[in-house]
Amino acid sequence: MSRRLSRGFTLIELIIFIVVVGLAMAGILAVSNTVVRSSADPQVRKQGLAIAQSLLEEILLKEYSKPAGSTVVGFSGGGARNLYDCVSDYDGYVTTGGIVDASGSAVSGLSGYNLSPAVSVTSASLGSVAAYRIVVSVTSPRGDVISLTGYRGNY
Incomplete structure (x- = not known):
């Protein structure tokens, strides 16, 4: 062979x-x-976005201006968030020790996130309607900042 x-x-x-x-x-x-x-990156971003959306929705559901007879002081006056009764009470609201619920209790698993820079509530107008422009920013554990803007009209 x-x-x-x-x-x-x-x-x-x-x-x-x-x-x-x-x-x-x-x-x-x-x-x-x-x-x-890098698969955890979208998770961190989604969590930050959910936190910002939650607080922005909370603010937008409040009254445009102080209710008659209200004695509640906002964040700048040292008031408790669960007592805020109008949009302007949130101006300057910031957290540095993690995310807390409305009563001030820490939310487990969110200690690396902060509401920073502070919530900004400024006067604006939407055509002929008086409004507030609200900017909520969340800083993630990696230092990324996610900002959402909403408008609350006086109607």
């Missing part, structure tokens, strides 16, 4: 195949590692 009829791979061909497959696997694993490392 001649050598031409024998079939199969030589040892050198097999070693080259193993090296090529090994390099391809190393490249795939490097890309996979990058994807896995």
Whole structure:
């Protein structure tokens, strides 16, 4: 039987195949590692956005101006958030020790987030309607700032 009829791979061909497959696997694993490392980024951003949306909605649901007879002081006066009764009470509101609920209790799992820079409530107008422009900003544990703006009209 001649050598031409024998079939199969030589040892050198097999070693080259193993090296090529090994390099391809190393490249795939490097890309996979990058994807896995950055997969938490959207989670942090979504959490910050949810916090900002929650507070902005809370503010927008408040009265435009102080109710008659109200003695509640806002954040600048040192008042408690659960007593805020109008939009302007939130002006300057900031947290530095994590996110807290309306009663001032820390929300577990959100200690790395802060309402910073402070909530801004400024006068604006929407056509002929008097309004407040409200900016809520949340700083994530990585230092990213997510800001949302809303308007509360006097209607």
